[in-house]
Amino acid sequence: EPEVTQTPSHQVTQMGQEVILRCVPISNHLYFYWYRQILGQKVEFLVSFYNNEISEKSEIFDDQFSVERPDGSNFTLKIRSTKLEDSAMYFCASSVNRWDGYTFGSGTRLTVV
Amino acid sequence: GENVEQHPSTLSVQEGDSAVIKCTYSDSASNYFPWYKQELGKRPQLIIDIRSNVGEKKDQRIAVTLNKTAKHFSLHITETQPEDSAVYFCAAGGGSNYKLTFGKGTLLTVNP
Numbered sequence: 001e002p003e004v005t006q007t008p009s010h011q012v013t014q015m016g017q018e019v020i021l022r023c024v025p026i027s028n029h030l031y032f033y034w035y036r037q038i039l040g041q042k043v044e045f046l047v048s049f050y051n052n053e054i055s056e057k058s059e060i061f062d063d064q065f066s067v068e069r070p071d072g073s074n075f076t077l078k079i080r081s082t083k084l085e086d087s088a089m090y091f092c093a094s095s096v097n098r099w100d101g102y103t104f105g106s107g108t109r110l111t112v113v
Numbered sequence: 114g115e116n117v118e119q120h121p122s123t124l125s126v127q128e129g130d131s132a133v134i135k136c137t138y139s140d141s142a143s144n145y146f147p148w149y150k151q152e153l154g155k156r157p158q159l160i161i162d163i164r165s166n167v168g169e170k171k172d173q174r175i176a177v178t179l180n181k182t183a184k185h186f187s188l189h190i191t192e193t194q195p196e197d198s199a200v201y202f203c204a205a206g207g208g209s210n211y212k213l214t215f216g217k218g219t220l221l222t223v224n225p
Contacts, residue, residue, distance in 0.1 A: 031211070033211075033212070041217070042202065042215045042216065042217045042218055043149075043157060043202060043204075043215040044215070045212040045213065045214065045215075048211035048212055050211065055211045056210060056211040056212055058212070091156060091157070098206075098211060099144075099145035099164070099206055099207060102147065102159060102213065103159070104149075104156040104157050104158070105156060106155070106156050107155075107156055
C-alpha cells in the first residue's frame with residue numbers, strides 16, 4: 001500500500017533556530033497538507049497546498065511558517081524561528097481529491113529546547 | 114469556522130461489547146466525515162468515512178451513521194477486541210474548505 005513518508009522522525013532544535021520538515025506524498029496525489037498534534041491533544045490543521053500554491057491556512061500558520069514543493073516529489077514545511085510552543089508532532093498528509101483517500105505520514109516529532 | 118465536538122473523551126469496555134463514539138459538527142456545508150484510529154505514537158489511520166449523501170456505512174465490525182439534520186455522526190464498533198484499543202478521532206470537512214477539523218479524540222480501552 002502506498003505511503004506518505006516523512007523525515008526526520010525526530011528533530012530536536014534550539015529555540016530560534018530554523019527547521020525544515022520533509023514529506024514525500026503519495027505519487028498520484030494532488031492535495032497536500034500539514035497538520036500538527038501537541039502531545040495528548042487533537043490534530044490541528046496548519047495548511048493545505050494544491051496546484052503549487054497554498055489553498056488554505058489556519059491562524060497557527062503565521063509568517064514563521066512556509067511550505068514548498070521544490071520538486072515533483074517533496075513537500076516541505078519550514079519554521080523560521082522556532083518557539084517552545086512549536087514542540088509537537090507534525091503530520092504531512094496527501095489525497096487524490098479533496099475528500100478522498102486522505103493519508104497521513106508517520107510524523108516528525110519536533111522538540112524545541 | 115467548523116467546530117467538532119466528540120464524546121466521550123474516554124471509554125472503557127469489556128472485550129466483545131460494543132463501543133459507540135459520538136460527534137457533532139457546526140458547519141452545515143460539511144459533507145465529508147472520516148474516522149481515524151491512532152495508536153500510541155503512531156499516525157492517524159483512516160478506518161471509515163461517510164459522505165453526506167449516505168446515512169449509514171458499514172465495514173465488518175465498524176459502522177458509521179450520519180444525521181445531517183441534527184449535525185451529528187457516530188462510530189459503532191461491535192464485538193470489540195483488545196487490539197481496538199486506541200484513540201479515535203472524528204473529523205469533518207467539505208464545502209469550500211480544504212481542511213479537516215478534528216474532534217478532541219476518544220481513548221478507547223478494551224479490557225480482555
